[in-house]
Amino acid sequence: MGITARGIGLLGAAAVLLGVGFRYAYPELAVLGAAAAVAVGYALVTAAWRPRLTVRRVADPDRVARGEPAVMTLTVRNTGRLRAANLVAEDRCGGHLVPVPLLRLRPGRDTEVRYDVPTHRRGVVPVGPLRVIRRDPLGLAALARSYGDPVPVWVHPRIHPLRAVPTGAGRSLDGRTDSVPHGSITFDSLREYVVGDELRRVHWRTSARVGELMVRENVDTSLPRIVVVLDNRATAHPELVDGVVESFESACEAAASVVAAAAREDLPASLLLVVPAEEEATGPLDRLAAVELTGGGEDVLRTAVSRLRQERLGDTLVFLTGPGARGELGQVGALRGPYPSVVVGVFGADDPTPAGAAGLTVVDAGDGAEFAAEWDGIRRW
Template identity: 80%
Template sequence: MGITARGVGLLVAAVVLLGVGFRFAYPELTVLGAAAGAAVGYAALTAAWRPRLLVTRHADPDRVARGEPASMTLTVRNGGRLRSANLLAEDRCGDRTVPVPLLRLRPGRDTEVRYHVPTHRRGVVPVGPLRVTRRDPLGLVALARPYGETTPVWVHPRIHPLTAVPTGAGRSLDGRVDGVPHGSITFNSLREYVVGDELRRVHWRTSARVGELMVRENVDTSLPRLVVLLDNRAVAHPERVDGVAESFESACEAAASVVTAAHHADLPVLLLMVGPETAGTEASNPEAIEPRRSAGPLDRLAAAELSGDGDALRATTTRLRQDRLGDTLIFLTGPAGRGELGHVGALRGAYPSVVVGVFGAAEPTPAGATGLVVIDAADGAAFAAEWDGVRRW
């Protein structure tokens, strides 16, 4: 609860009048002081009344690409039964506030407000909570309370179509790239039986134990696997324009384009980041290389932020060399990351195909480690054009 300047003045006047009235036996001053004190008390009681407001939000849509339109529909319903709500309210939408009119909102009625969500920048835009301010008629006391929950709107990087996807050294046993995500080579997991599954894949021992049919899920270990490594270190993207590193934004667009192209080609793809990553409004992930399983790759790219861990690349490449997560590595970095391409080139033995994308560099990247395919690009669109022109992976 906050008391306004008018309320502070009236409260001070009440104390002074009461003190002077009682000290010098002036009943008129005492009455005025008591009236002023009663007015402040009435204002506090009036502002403390908590209206029963039911707040719901609907994002249309809740996931968009950068620059695409998105809107939020806010519905506020007066759940009380006795009195109308006459309030001041504003909804939080990213860094700005949206006024919400709640004048004479009768019991059982609702009001609806629809406004646009800013999508000119990649990121997670938090919308809400609704902040309702209750004031007394005299303007002495103001009390603000939050209503409803926060609804995130995910603004994904722009996706540029890619016509080719590297297949690395992985091939199926019949000599072609197999786009089927499950085959008959290696056991992976068990899942519930669905109509159409072959009975020979039923795991009868487990089915008898759990009381329902369970089917073996196999994977083809020869299927090519892409590993996209995004350099989200602040030292790799030193240049800022209005606080935004455009080279990092371009790298996020390139990562989104590669991941989307791999999904369209039914090829497994793994997105990793060099530094710690965030997922929406959650805390930072302390492990630099472990991907978040709860969020999709585009959501993780929307929430990606620059990290201050400048020494994370060496630890990440060491882990990649030990784990060998795929056969094609795609490393996306900024202009200051070119000096550390030796760490990436050392992965050439573990990953038969290594592609490096450098964004925002003023001059072409000098020839480095043998076997690296280096793409210099100003932005995501230029990366897609250069990518489609590569004839060797």
């Protein structure tokens, strides 16, 4: 609860009038001081009344590509039974405030407000909570309260269509490529039996040893596995213009395009960050919406490369970085052993990266659309 400047002035005047009135026996001044004090007290009691409101938000849609429209529908209902709400309210949408009219909102009634969510930048736009300001009629006191939980709107990077998809070292059995290896189904791990598993997949020897049924998990090694690594170090993307690092935004668009192309072809693909982030997002596009630049130098890249070499997550590696990391591509080139196909995308460089740098296939691009065009021009993976 806060007293406005007018209220503070009136309260100070009340104290002065009461003091002078009692000190010098002026009842008129004492009455004026008492009236001013009563007015401030009435203002505090009026502002302290807490309206009973329920807030519901619906984003349509809650996940969009950068630049696509998204609308938030806010419904505020007065669940009180005695008084109509006559309030000043505003909803927080990202870094903006949206006015919400709550004039004479009667008990049991609701009001609805629709407004556009800004999607001109990639990211997670938090919408809410609703901030309700209760003032007294004299403007002496004001109290702000929050209603409702914030709702995120995920703004994904733009996806540029890619026609070419890496075939990898393993070859699919459905005729997509030649040179099909024998024994495409390979043992991967053991797990506990669950209802519905085929009994022929039970590993009886291990089950007898541990005392419960264990089932074999197999993977299809004939399908190419694509690993997309996004360099989210600030040192790799040093150019900041108007609060936006365009090279990093282009790299995010390229990562989203590769992941979407792999999903279209039903190929397994994974998205990794050079600097892992603690985030609630699970899907790759949500992760690309939430990712931000962070600290880290060449040692962080060395750790990420070592992890990729040890885990061998796939056969096609796509490394996306900015102009600040062109001198570190030698470390990425060391992954050509575990990953038969390595493609590096460099965004925002002033001059082309030397052809065949570190023995890699390098794609220089100014933005995501240019990367898509250059990607489709790669003849051999």
